[in-house]
Amino acid sequence: MFVSRMENHCFLLLVFVFQAIFILILYRGGPSDVFRGFLESPQVVDYSKPHDVYTNLSLFTRAPNEDTMSYCSAQSPVLVGPLTITFRVLPSERMIMERNPFVQPGGHYRPPHCFARYKSAILVAYRNQEKYLHHLLYYIHPFLQRQQLSYTIYLIQQVGTGSFNRAKLLNVGVREAMKDEEWDCLVLHDIDLVPENDYNLYICDEYYPKHMASAMDKFQYTIHLAGMKIVRTSPHLGRYRVIDYNEVTEIQEPWRSYSSSLRPPSRHNTRKTWKADGMNTLQFRLLSRTKHPLYTKITVDIGYVPPSS
Structure with a gap:
């Protein structure tokens, strides 16, 4: 019993x-x-012992023959975790190019030693922020290369007198980037955010939008307003440094002149206008599309956008 x-x-x-x-x-x-x-699940990550962002890149060499190349390993063997991020020195474009010899014109990269498993487009909304751009490029190129991704960095520049409309610029970037490649992932990146851990992989979730900067909430994302589910990178990986112009105390090459890099005020009210800012209603005038050594620059006129009241 x-x-x-x-x-x-x-x-x-x-x-x-x-x-x-x-x-x-x-x-x-x-x-x-x-x-x-x-x-x-949460892991213990020691951010008190960071690594240089260019660690291990010298291990990447061009394969002697593409016929003998295989696919990259499922997890990159050269990831290091926490990274040293500082904005005390402003890197020049020349120096960034020298430190990233495998980056091709237009900011395109593919691993020289294996076939990438993932293809990601990095879309950055931009308006007169050259100093921020140099810091981001200095860190983001080696960050992505150690993840063994095939990627291209797109800079979508807004011209005109309207208020800065980040959401619309990124929609333009999506449309233009898809003309080049059937990307596995489209990463919408802020120009003043630098990732602090290269285990924060810039690849997409299989089903849902993915929020990389889980430890840095800065914007009211449209996906929240639309009631969509979002996947967040674990906070111990999704750490970002905000570029602080006050930390920039030295310019490495004084002969190079820089335009004003104050962050444009983002007064565009996404909460009120997100339904009208989508891909189906997207209107813009493509002014130029040029391949720079470290990125592809797409210059557009999105029309006058009045500031929100």
């Missing part, structure tokens, strides 16, 4: 466990989301 009751209790407990797992799967959005949560 005692054994029978014990078996009954064990059976009920087992049923309860399965029910809890089933409810969790439904609540979290499906089996893949649950298991993703297990894989991205």
Whole structure:
């Protein structure tokens, strides 16, 4: 009798466990989301011992023959984790080019030693922020190369007198980037944010939009306004440094002149206008599309955008 009751209790407990797992799967959005949560469980990351952002890049050499190349490993063997980020010295374009010899015109890169498993386009909205741009390029190129990605950096520049409309510029970037490649991932990047950990992979989630900067919430993203589900990179990986112009105390090459790099005021009210800023209603005038050594620059006129009241 005692054994029978014990078996009954064990059976009920087992049923309860399965029910809890089933409810969790439904609540979290499906089996893949649950298991993703297990894989991205918090880890101990020591940010007190960062690495130089160009660590291990010298290990990448061009393969003697593409016929003998294979696909890159599923996880890059040269990732280092936390990175040393400082803005005390303003890097010149020449220096960034010298330190990234495998970056091709237009800011395109593919691993020289293996076939990339992922292709990502990095889209950056831009308006007269050259100093921020140089800091971002200095850090983002080696960051992406150590992840063994095939990527291109797109700079979408707004001209005209309207208020800075980041959302519309990024929509333009999506449309223009898709003319070049069937990208696996489109990363919408802020020009004044630099990632601090190269395990924060710039690849997309299989099902949902992914918020890379989980430890830096700066904007009211349209996906929240639309009620869409969002996948967040774990906070211990999604750390970013905000470029602080006050830290820039030295220019490495004094002969180079720089335009004003004050961050344009983002007064455009996304909460009021996001439904009209989508791809279906996108209107702009493409003024130029040029390949610079470290990025592809797309200059557009999106029309007059009045500041929000």
